[in-house]
Amino acid sequence: MIGKLKGLVEALEDDSVLIDVNGVCYVAHCSGRTLGNLPSIGEATELFIETYVREDQLKLFGFGTQAEKxxxxxxxxxxxxxxxxxxxxxxxxxxxxxxxxxxxxxxxxxxxxxxxxxxxxxxxxxxxxxxxxxxxALDPGVQGLQEAIGEGVATSNVADAVSALINLGYSQMQASGALAKIVAKEGDDVSTEKLIRMGLKELSS
Missing domain, CATH: 1.10.150.20 (5' to 3' exonuclease, C-terminal subdomain)
Known part of the structure; x- marks a missing residue:
C-alpha cells in the first residue's frame, strides 16, 4: 500500500497530478486546494496517499497534509x-x-x-x-465555543455578541473564532457590548 509519494511534478491536470518517482510516474487525484499548493512542473513535492481499490479500478488520491487525508x-x-x-x-x-x-x-x-x-x-x-x-482540529477553546453555539448552550452574552458580529457582515466561523480567543483571555462574564467591541478589534487585526 502506498502511503506517500516523493518525487518531481511531471504534469498537472484539472483534478490530478502526475508525479515522477525515480522514473515511475504516478497519477494522484487531488483537491483543487492541494493542486493549487503544488510547486511548478519539474520541482520536487510530496503527497500523502490514499489508495482506492475496486474491482474495476485502482486510484491514488493525494493530499498535502495528513489532516486533509x-x-x-x-x-x-x-x-x-x-x-x-x-x-x-x-x-x-x-x-x-x-x-x-x-x-x-x-x-x-x-x-x-x-x-x-x-x-x-x-x-x-x-x-x-x-x-x-x-x-x-481547531484550537480546543475555539472548538469548544463553536460547539456551544451550535448546540445553543453558549452563554447569552456570547451568543448575542456572535449574532451582532454576523449582522455586521462577518461569518459565523469568523465571529465565533474571534470571540473564543477573547473568552479564553477574559472569561465569559464580559458584557455583550464589550465582547462586540473586542470582537471587532480582533477581527480587524
Missing amino acids: QWFLLLMTVQGVGAKVALAILSTLSVSEISSSIALQDKAMVGRAPGVGPKVAQRIVTELKGKVPALG
Whole structure:
C-alpha cells in the first residue's frame, strides 16, 4: 500500500497530478486546494496517499497534509459522499473551515461545495459531530465555543455578541473564532457590548 509519494511534478491536470518517482510516474487525484499548493512542473513535492481499490479500478488520491487525508476518509463514511464529493468539499473549504462547520452545525457552509445538496450537507454536519480528526482540529477553546453555539448552550452574552458580529457582515466561523480567543483571555462574564467591541478589534487585526 502506498502511503506517500516523493518525487518531481511531471504534469498537472484539472483534478490530478502526475508525479515522477525515480522514473515511475504516478497519477494522484487531488483537491483543487492541494493542486493549487503544488510547486511548478519539474520541482520536487510530496503527497500523502490514499489508495482506492475496486474491482474495476485502482486510484491514488493525494493530499498535502495528513489532516486533509483524514478528512477525506472521514467524509466518505457519510452516506452519499464518495471520493468525488469529498474532494469537492476539500477544494471548497479548508480543514479548519470544515471543523468549524461541523461544530456550528452549519450545513449551509458545507453546502457551498459542488455536488453537496441540502440533505447530504445535513448528514455531514450531523453524522460527523464529535468526530473531528486530531490533526484537523481547531484550537480546543475555539472548538469548544463553536460547539456551544451550535448546540445553543453558549452563554447569552456570547451568543448575542456572535449574532451582532454576523449582522455586521462577518461569518459565523469568523465571529465565533474571534470571540473564543477573547473568552479564553477574559472569561465569559464580559458584557455583550464589550465582547462586540473586542470582537471587532480582533477581527480587524
